[in-house]
Amino acid sequence: MQSEVLTPAKTEEVLDEGSGHGGPPGGGDFGGGDSRPWSVPARAYRTGMWMALVGITMLFAAFTSAMVVRQGISNDWAHTTLPRVLWLNTAILLASSATLELSKRVLATNDFRRFTAWLDVTAVLGLAFIAGQLLAWKELRGRGVYLATNPSSSFFYLLTAAHGVHLVGGITALFYLVTRARVGASRQIGTLLPIDGGRPVGASLEGQVVPGLRTPVEVTAIYWHFMDGLWIYILILMMTRL
């Protein structure tokens, strides 16, 4: 049974065609004489995610510019030595990106067990990263370096916390994916489980237990890798500036 489970959702592939098919002049993507129900294309989710990442980029750009200005205008900036556990955390986070990528790959090969296993590993690595960050905070606290001790430590806590909150969002998404995959698999029936909430995805999903999982996995992966890259950026920023 399980080999059938993870056949990539056909509906999404159909939807991905986008504006490719003929029709009246101009762009646009939907409609036309076909009787297919209206639906939200998978790429809308990717667009939405990329836009969310643009917003997050602006957030951290604002923090960065505040940091550069705050450091430049005053003479009260004291160096904050980064806790060494950050390097371990970095390795853990990079590894989590790799495991998520593995999970994405096995999704295509229909190996349900390995798919959820890699997702689990990714989520655990994510949690380990958060735990590691808390250890870093604990180390600073041990040194007597708190949020308000110095502008430099203020930015350390601010940047790590802001990144951590976003990563927790990613971990939540991973748990959601795992749960959804397991619930879908346990039903072992071809019900329609579209992802958009509100509109049906399509009627051609019979025989698939976890239809429409490809897009959420893909979108979560975009987010997760971005958080990875964002952390590297923050790390470099802190190494060069704090």
Next chain:
Amino acid sequence: MADMHVAAVHAHAAPSGFFRRYIFSLDHKVIGIQYWLLGLLAVLIGMALSLLVRFHLVWPDAQIPLLHLLSPTGGKGDQMQPEYYLSLLTLHGTLMIFFVLTTVPQSGFGNFALPIQIGAEDMAFPRLNMLSFWTTFVGMVVLLSTFFISDGPPLAGWTAYPPLSAIGPATGPGEGLGQTLWIVSIAIFCVGSLLGSLNFIATTLDLRARGLSLMRLPLTCWAWFITAVLMLLSFAVLFAAGVLLLLDRVGGTSFFIPAGLVVSDQLVNHAGGSPLLWQHLFWFFGHPEVYVAILPGMGITSHIISTFSRKPIFGYKAMIYAMCSIGFLGFMVWGHHMFVSGMSPYSGFAFSVLTMAIAVPSAIKTFNWIGTMIGGKLRLVTPMLFAIGFVSLFVTGGLSGIFLGQPALDLTLHDSYFVIAHFHMVMGVAAIFGMFAGTYFWFPKATGRMMNETLGKVHFWLTFVGAYGIFMPMHYLGLEGHPRRYSTLTGVEFLNTPHLMHLHEFMTVSAFITAAAQLLFLYNLAWSWFKGPEAGENPWEATTLEWTVPSPPPFDNFAGRHAVVYRYPYEFSVPGAEKDYIMQDAVEEAKKKK
């Protein structure tokens, strides 16, 4: 989260329960109306606050009945205390900027009309859409809750400049919990706006009907799209600034608080921060925010002027490029809010030149609106009147911007009534006129009933003349040196001259008359909603897709039909055509031409 998939199986049927239908609705039309109603509540409160403020300016010693009920301390003996004046001003600004000007033109009208205009059944992410609305709602509840705490609302203005906003209760009533709640409210609002904007962008890019290329989009959709991009880029920065300010207040950090600050004879225990840093972050958001408020109005105005001139919009592409360049330049000019902050003259010059550059796309838009009307068969119905009013106010307000955009002139005009006149005209009242235009225009689509034309026209003229009556004299007051934010001006000799005080009285009376005229609008709205004549599918003989569906539209907009677009959005008075308008999805004529 899992339940949403189960819910989604019940495809096209509209939800039947009251709560799912009207309160926690996923339907973009209902959410749009919810935003609109939230904005109506905000604008009524904001207007009431402005009336209190205007009354106090002219009759500072007069008692305002029941004011002590609003605030036992701020309205002691029914007289407005100076600090309370500032609190009311702060709440007026915050409500109007965030919960009216940002909420209604974009989230209200955009949610209602964008999906139908592009031939979609809903926004790309309906649940996110619902979440955006309820997030915004919570933001407003938090803001209004400041009226009910012991020391009242904050008094640092809608711009919340530190150090006043950063230190705490020592700086005045409302600067304790009130200011903290203000920051929390705005941060919540930022989140709602960000979620909303990414939904708008994904919807516009990926959900358009077949045949609806970008260069066939109604200008309203273009305006909402560009506005969404501006919101996405700017609100994240405001959120960041809000986090830093909150940390300064509750976390003991010093991002914005400088060293050596003495408040009430007490040395403030912070050092090294920069109030200017807040100004940069705030105005990097604040200036694009101005365009967030006005761009949807521009889109609605373009749409309505073309429709009721029975002519294609003059320079469709120029209108799009003008909006894009306004949006782009909007991110380059934040420094013109800070000319008097001691910035380098070179920076001032750069910001000034870029500011002046915005006059070019603005003028293009204005000429195109006028060009559309020239030679048109004008139908001066209420939405058209408000659209023309929008153009008038936009020009009047824009012209004073040319003065303020020059550092040398801004040195004297800054923080005077001239500035108040400028931004109320160009972004406040003009955007409100855009909202009125949109309301009169889409009301038939939303409710299936027409609004009363006579009441609408009376409402327009009273509001139009009233708005000029309130804000035109402010230019003169500003040139005479009247400063902003002062609760009483009677003690200042050079300002306390009869002719200036009479001007103030005139403005206050105008404000009360204009406010009273809004009762006509509310009455018209309520009456028409239930008793207005049936509107039919396309009462305005407009061309875009929302007028191809019944009024009000069914839950899924097109009742399972797939809209296909064959035409440009403003095909009015096409030579040889049967009627003076051709719908965007009209296929027969397109085939005939081929």
